[in-house]
Amino acid sequence: MDFDLNDEQRLLKESVERLLADRYDFETRNTWLGGEPGWSADMWGQYADLGLLALPFSSDHGGMDGGPVETMIVMEAFGKGLVVEPYFSTVILSGGVLRHGASEGQKAHLVPQIAEGGLKLALAQTERQSRYDLFDVATSARADGEGWVIDGAKGVVLHGDSADRLIVTARTAGDRRDTDGIGVFLVDASAPGVSRRGYRTQDGHRAADVMFENVRVGPEAVIGDPEGGLxxxxxxxxxxxxxxxxxxxxxxxxxxxxxxxxxxxxxxxxxxxxxxxxxxxxxxxxxxxxxxxxxxxxxxxxxxxxxxxxxxxxxxxxxxxxxxxxxxxxxxxxxxxxxxxxxxxxxxxxxxxxxxxxxxxxxxxxxxxxxxxxxxxxxxxx
Structure with missing residues (x-):
């Protein structure tokens, strides 16, 4: 098996490493950690200009058609640079949900905003009792006309305090630990009934505890099957x-x-x-x-x-x-x-x-x- 990078992948690696070497020294990083929002908005714009925010998405929706190797290259460089921007939460984690589950209309609307740096996402999945079990979901989403009403709490939502929208797992049917009956919903972080408490984690990144109280969303907020999201x-x-x-x-x-x-x-x-x-x-x-x-x-x-x-x-x-x-x-x-x-x-x-x-x-x-x-x-x- 050939493990060598092709020319485009080598260029990507060199570009990311050069950007971080020039702009991401340790002292400057510490300065960003001590301010608001705990990372650099300027660097976020640099990532957008370099195409990193569009990397894993399809060109049909404004992306760069990057694959898993390209993602590996960027994340390894970010690991060396101790990068604290919400790239993982927005592009990798939430972006993965969108790429595999969102409708064509949702992708056409959201991906260009992510690629331009104007939209940050966070996956609100972990709950106090769930530990590592993705299926352990107590947050509920009940049908209300054509829309849904979400109630519950999520913890340690990576970069949830600075996200513009939250991708939320909520139970639409069954018991708390059933593998079926889990829906995935796109919720505006500033919607009525959403409250967030942000904090800095041990490694300098950011996270948030998020509460949902009678949060109403329309049918367009559902990502994929509302009972088969696991x-x-x-x-x-x-x-x-x-x-x-x-x-x-x-x-x-x-x-x-x-x-x-x-x-x-x-x-x-x-x-x-x-x-x-x-x-x-x-x-x-x-x-x-x-x-x-x-x-x-x-x-x-x-x-x-x-x-x-x-x-x-x-x-x-x-x-x-x-x-x-x-x-x-x-x-x-x-x-x-x-x-x-x-x-x-x-x-x-x-x-x-x-x-x-x-x-x-x-x-x-x-x-x-x-x-x-x-x-x-x-x-x-x-």
């Missing part, structure tokens, strides 16, 4: 997990590079600490864990857009297991080899470890996905 959300989440794995690889790679440079620079007993064999072995272990994570991410990227839901789920879960394990190993070694400076807010390596840890917990940690792979009969079915 497969749509599951597919979008599978693709999003593959993208998160790519982001994690970018961050792990940067942690490794920072650590190797520190081993060459830091001196003890008159010599660089990288001369000590035990530290060389630790750096070698970091490299092995990084490359294992990279390989599994490539596998998940190839499988993420598969129409075979079972094979896709096995692949992304296996990759998430490796990402979680590699994140723990690489991150702990990076902090240990940096000594006390690795724990300070002024040094980058700790921020990378925080982000990698949060990625491990997003949509299921390594233990959760290991159980999913086991339940599926291992990575390669007998």
């Amino acid at each position: 497969p749509l959300v599951a597919r979008a989440v599978d693709e999003a997990i593959a993208a998160l794995c790519a982001e994690a690889v970018g961050g792990l790679d940067e942690m490794y590079q920072l650590t190797v440079e520190y081993l060459k620079m830091r001196k003890q007993f008159g010599v660089p600490i990288g001369d000590f064999q035990v530290l060389q072995h630790a750096a070698a272990d970091m490299f092995i864990d990084l490359e294992q994570a990279r390989s599994m991410t490539m596998f998940a990227t190839v499988m993420a857009h598969s129409d075979d839901a079972q094979a896709r789920r096995r692949a992304v879960s296996a990759a998430k297991v490796q990402i979680g394990r590699s994140a723990m190993s690489v991150g702990q070694n990076a902090i240990q080899l940096h000594g006390g400076v690795g724990m300070t807010m002024e040094f980058k390596v700790g921020h990378y470890f925080k982000r990698a840890t949060m990625i491990d917990a997003t949509f299921g940690n390594a233990a959760y996905h290991l159980a999913r792979v086991a339940d599926a009969g291992s990575l390669i079915a007998a």
